[in-house]
Amino acid sequence: MTIRVVMAGATGWVGKALIPAIATQADMTLVGAVSRSAAGRDAGAVVGGPDNGVTVSASLVEALATASDVLVDYTRPDVVKDHALLAISRGRHVVIGTSGLGATDYAEIDAAARANRVGVLAAGNFSITATLMKRFALMAAKYVPDVEIIDYASAGKPDAPSGTARELAEALAEVRQASTVRPASEVSGVPATRGAAVGAGEGVQVHALRLPSYILSCEALFGLPDERLTIRHDAGSSAAPYVAGTLLAIRRVQQITGLVRGLDALLD
Numbered sequence: 412m413t414i415r416v417v418m419a420g421a422t423g424w425v426g427k428a429l430i431p432a433i434a435t436q437a438d439m440t441l442v443g444a445v446s447r448s449a450a451g452r453d454a455g456a457v458v459g460g461p462d463n464g465v466t467v468s469a470s471l472v473e474a475l476a477t478a479s480d481v482l483v484d485y486t487r488p489d490v491v492k493d494h495a496l497l498a499i500s501r502g503r504h505v506v507i508g509t510s511g512l513g514a515t516d517y518a519e520i521d522a523a524a525r526a527n528r529v530g531v532l533a534a535g536n537f538s539i540t541a542t543l544m545k546r547f548a549l550m551a552a553k554y555v556p557d558v559e560i561i562d563y564a565s566a567g568k569p570d571a572p573s574g575t576a577r578e579l580a581e582a583l584a585e586v587r588q589a590s591t592v593r594p595a596s597e598v599s600g601v602p603a604t605r606g607a608a609v610g611a612g613e614g615v616q617v618h619a620l621r622l623p624s625y626i627l628s629c630e631a632l633f634g635l636p637d638e639r640l641t642i643r644h645d646a647g648s649s650a651a652p653y654v655a656g657t658l659l660a661i662r663r664v665q666q667i668t669g670l671v672r673g674l675d676a677l678l679d
């Protein structure tokens with residue numbers, strides 16, 4: 412049966428790439444789209460393609476009045492959690508691309524999804540190579556106890572750390588061995604320059620840079636005496652890398668109950 416998809420953030424950078432991609436998939440159909448600025452217009456036309464017969468809604472509540480299976484959210488950090496909880500309460504599965512949420516938010520979303528017997532698939536980064544970076548970093552953490560993350564993004568990015576860095580830090584914090592580095596709390600000077608510990612336990616230090624010219628890059632640095640390993644991902648300037656991973660998530664989320672975090676969970 413065709414998967415009926417609602418896209419929130421339809422006219423955004425990622426939404427504009429996803430809507431035409433969904434239209435070319437034989438096993439899914441766009442049945443709803445949300446954008447306040449484009450409300451009332453045809454969703455295909457607002458992203459620069461042919462009409463697709465879907466009228467853009469001004470709110471998610473409005474879009475969910477039509478029957479659907481999966482909500483895909485690429486909106487804003489201050490919007491995504493309410494969207495996810497609303498869709499879950501209406502029995503929809505949810506694919507979360509939007510950044511800004513952390514372990515505590517995801518625990519709440521997981522509980523709501525289990526209570527409503529739906530699936531949620533959230534990934535800080537739906538690109539294949541960013542997912543491989545996470546997988547390789549988790550492998551390295553088995554052998555190297557000391558790791559820190561540098562998160563590079565554009566000057567105007569509204570959240571820090573990025574979804575990519577946050578998911579990576581939280582995953583590494585779960586598997587890391589005890590650090591050999593002097594704790595930031597025992598450093599004199601300006602301890603905040605040591606970054607923020609993200610994740611459970613001692614966490615992983617994350618350093619978020621925000622500067623013009625960056626798009627999004629993420630680096631996991633592992634140090635041992637006299638040697639160092641850097642695992643780095645660089646995103647380019649188009650949203651193309653996130654399309655295939657999001658389509659995969661749309662296909663798989665209906666087989667899940669509760670939350671799965673990270674595209675790596677879907678790769679063999």
Ligand SMILES: NC(=O)C1=CN([C@@H]2O[C@H](COP(=O)(O)OP(=O)(O)OC[C@H]3O[C@@H](n4cnc5c(N)ncnc54)[C@H](O)[C@@H]3O)[C@@H](O)[C@H]2O)C=CC1
Nearest residue numbers: 420422423424425445485486508509510534535536537653
């Ligand atoms: N997980 C991943 O692989 C990726 C995640 N992202 C994240 O996805 C989010 C969106 O990224 P972009 O598309 O670049 O942002 P964008 O700013 O280009 O698009 C966001 C869209 O959401 C709309 N929006 C805001 N509030 C809304 C609401 N209440 N209801 C409906 N629509 C609303 C905005 O008007 C805008 O059109 C960001 O948090 C970004 O960090 C971006 C790229 C990849």
Ligand SMILES: O=C(O)C1=N[C@H](C(=O)O)C[C@H](O)C1
Nearest residue numbers: 510535536573574575627646
């Ligand atoms: O805001 C962005 O642009 C991006 N955000 C995602 C994040 O927060 O990790 C990832 C993507 O590469 C671009």
